[in-house]
Structures are given as structure tokens and as C-alpha cells.
Amino acid sequence: MTAENVLRALKAVSAGRAEDAVLSVRDLSVRFRLRGGRTVEAVSDAGFDLGAGECLALVGESGCGKSVLASALLGLLPGNAETSGTALLAGPEGAAATDLLAADEKTLARTVRGRRVGLVPQSPAAHLTPVRTVRSQLEETVRALTGTSRRARRRAAEDAAGRAAFPAGHLDRYPHELSGGLAQRAATALALIGDARLLLADEPTTGLDRDLVDRTADELRRHADDGRALLLITHDLAAAERIADRVAVMYAGRIVEIAPAHRFFGPAGPRHPYARGLLDALPDRAFTPIPGMPPELSALPEGCAFAPRCPLATELCSTRPEFTADLACHHPEHPRA
Ligand SMILES: Nc1ncnc2c1ncn2[C@@H]1O[C@H](COP(=O)(O)OP(=O)(O)OP(=O)(O)O)[C@@H](O)[C@H]1O
Numbered sequence: 253m254t255a256e257n258v259l260r261a262l263k264a265v266s267a268g269r270a271e272d273a274v275l276s277v278r279d280l281s282v283r284f285r286l287r288g289g290r291t292v293e294a295v296s297d298a299g300f301d302l303g304a305g306e307c308l309a310l311v312g313e314s315g316c317g318k319s320v321l322a323s324a325l326l327g328l329l330p331g332n333a334e335t336s337g338t339a340l341l342a343g344p345e346g347a348a349a350t351d352l353l354a355a356d357e358k359t360l361a362r363t364v365r366g367r368r369v370g371l372v373p374q375s376p377a378a379h380l381t382p383v384r385t386v387r388s389q390l391e392e393t394v395r396a397l398t399g400t401s402r403r404a405r406r407r408a409a410e411d412a413a414g415r416a417a418f419p420a421g422h423l424d425r426y427p428h429e430l431s432g433g434l435a436q437r438a439a440t441a442l443a444l445i446g447d448a449r450l451l452l453a454d455e456p457t458t459g460l461d462r463d464l465v466d467r468t469a470d471e472l473r474r475h476a477d478d479g480r481a482l483l484l485i486t487h488d489l490a491a492a493e494r495i496a497d498r499v500a501v502m503y504a505g506r507i508v509e510i511a512p513a514h515r516f517f518g519p520a521g522p523r524h525p526y527a528r529g530l531l532d533a534l535p536d537r538a539f540t541p542i543p544g545m546p547p548e549l550s551a552l553p554e555g556c557a558f559a560p561r562c563p564l565a566t567e568l569c570s571t572r573p574e575f576t577a578d579l580a581c582h583h584p585e586h587p588r589a
């Protein structure tokens with residue numbers, strides 16, 4: 253274990269304590285009402301704490317509710333969504349915390365989004381203004397957040413672009429002139445400008461080659477190392493291994509395990525059978541996909557939603573396992589080492 257990993261491990265042990273948390277989420281549920289009375293249970297009873305200086309990676313198969321969870325925290329859900337639970341965002345320098353799920357749109361728009369909570373969106377093209385160049389959007393964001401002089405704005409915009417590995421020569425391009433990877437980097441630069449205490453990065457490395465993935469991940473890590481908190485939503489387990497302190501695994505709308513990254517990726521491994529399956533599916537590990545498909549979120553079973561795919565399922569699994577001691581499973585796997 254490197255010295256850096258030891259430090260991370262120590263931090264992971266002390267992380268998760270509500271009193272130190274930048275963000276403290278409890279019982280967060282989001283359901284969508286569909287026509288005909290059907291509902292989609294996109295997120296169910298999610299809970300975690302995220303401390304200053306910490307990176308929590310949120311992983312899980314497509315459609316398990318990761319982006320909906322992030323959107324709920326920023327009040328960006330559509331009108332057919334119903335949200336419950338609490339998500340306390342620590343106040344600036346001793347001020348009272350804000351419950352992001354109870355805050356009104358004015359508070360979220362004026363004081364939270366982009367200022368206290370930054371977002372690297374999963375669909376960057378949709379978040380960039382089509383009729384303005386990247387430079388002008390970066391400078392406008394600097395102006396809105398800091399109100400500095402034109403020269404300082406230009407410098408801050410170029411600095412953010414550099415941090416996100418966005419090439420200076422492309423700053424005067426319009427969004428439609430950017431590849432997917434460049435749009436991704438432009439969105440990351442926009443999110444970094446506010447130096448928000450909490451950064452939600454939703455698949456920030458999609459469309460980037462490995463070198464750029466590592467560079468972007470390292471820049472996000474630096475953001476956390478400066479005392480901020482980072483929620484990294486990603487399919488890229490290598491990026492999560494590179495920068496995360498802890499890993500939260502989501503399945504069918506529920507967080508099923510939260511583990512320190514050094515244990516999750518190390519010889520002991522995660523304890524939830526689904527989390528094991530995710531790791532074993534990687535080409536550089538067992539390269540064995542998890543059989544079957546996740547359930548429809550509009551028709552979730554009473555018991556453990558992973559049971560039809562789980563090699564350890566028993567009759568007991570027809571009752572839902574509680575999430576206790578950072579794990580929701582009736583028959584958790586034993587540590588591998
Ligand atoms: N407005 C909506 N109305 C109904 N269902 C929705 C709505 N938005 C999202 N969903 C559903 O919520 C579930 C979770 O979606 P979400 O986008 O959070 O998945 P994800 O984990 O981010 O997936 P991916 O890894 O592909 O980005 C999906 O089943 C999706 O179809």
C-alpha cells in the first residue's frame with residue numbers, strides 16, 4: 253500500500269461521520285408518476301455522508317438511479333417526480349445547513365447551484381448554451397460568481413479550461429463544433445469555476461481516452477484535496493479506484509454497500525454479491541458478466557431486488573434486507589483475503 257493509499261484509508265475510516273459531513277443524505281427516495289397510475293421507484297431510501305476532502309464514488313449498472321439521485325440534490329427533477337428524505341448541505345462557515353430537498357427553487361438557483369454545489373452533468377451538450385462560445389460561457393460564469401474585472405475573468409476562464417484539459421485553441425468554438433469529449437471537458441471546466449464546496453460529477457470521463465480520464469480524475473481529486481467534497485458518479489471503476497476514498501454501490505434504486513475504496517478494490521473485496529459481480533465483470537479481473545438483467549423500477553419485488561441474479565440467494569431473500577453496517581444483504585460474501 254502506498255503512503256497515499258494509507259492516508260486515504262485513514263480518511264475513509266473517519267469519513268461518514270455526520271458531524272463532519274459537507275453533505276448528509278438520509279432516506280432519500282425519488283419516485284416518478286407515470287400516466288395510468290404507474291410509478292417508477294428510481295431511488296429508494298438512499299443514505300450516506302460525504303466529508304470535507306473526501307471523494308465518494310457512486311457506481312452501479314445503467315438505470316439504477318445514480319443521475320436521478322444527483323438531480324434530486326440540485327432540485328433538477330421534472331414535475332412528475334416526488335422526493336422525500338433529507339439532504340443536509342453544511343452551511344458556509346458555521347451558518348445553518350440547508351436541506352437541499354426542502355429548499356425552494358429561488359434558494360437553489362441563487363445560492364446553491366454553481367456556488368455551493370457544482371455539477372458536471374452527464375449530458376454536457378444539453379447544458380452548454382448553443383449560441384455562445386465556450387470562452388464566453390466560462391467568462392460569464394466567472395462574472396456571475398465573482399464579478400471580477402474583464403482581464404481577471406479571462407484569466408480565470410482560461411485557468412478553468414486548463415484544469416479540465418480543455419485546449420486553449422478551442423475556447424472560441426461553439427458547442428456544436430465540439431466533439432463529445434471536448435464538450436465533456438468544457439462542462440467540467442464550467443463546474444470547476446465556482447470552487448463549490450460540494451462537486452457532483454456525473455460520468456465526467458465519458459468519451460475521453462485513458463490519459464485524459466486519468467488527468468480529469470486527478471483534477472477532480474485535487475478539488476477534493478483542497479478540502480471540498482466530491483461525489484463521483486461513474487461506470488469507470490478504474491477512475492473510481494484511482495481517486496475515491498469510499499465506494500457506494502447502487503442496485504435498482506438502492507445503495508446496497510458502502511465500502512472503503514482500499515477494501516473494495518483490494519484483496520478483501522466488497523461483501524455484497526452484486527458489488528462482487530461488478531468487479532468480477534471487469535476485463536482485468538475474472539471477466540465474468542453478472543447473469544440476467546436488473547428489474548424494472550416500476551415493478552420492484554418485495555424482497556431483495558438482486559435475488560434472481562444472485563448465486564447466494566435463499567428463501568430469506570424474499571424479504572428485503574435492511575441497510576445496516578454499510579451493507580444490505582442477508583448472506584454477505586466473506587472477505588477474499
Ligand atoms: N422523468 C422520468 N420519468 C420516469 N422515469 C424516469 C425519469 N427520469 C429517469 N427515469 C428513470 O429512473 C431510472 C434511473 O435513471 P438514472 O438516469 O438515474 O440512471 P443512471 O443510474 O444514472 O443510469 P446511467 O448509468 O445509464 O446514467 C431509470 O429507470 C429511468 O428510466
Ligand code: SF4
Pocket residue numbers: 524525526556557558559560562563564565566569573580581582583584
Ligand atoms: S439478500 Fe440474498 S439475494 Fe440479495 S444480495 Fe444478499 S444473498 Fe443475494
Ligand SMILES: [Mg+2]
Pocket residue numbers: 318319320374454
Ligand atoms: Mg446517469
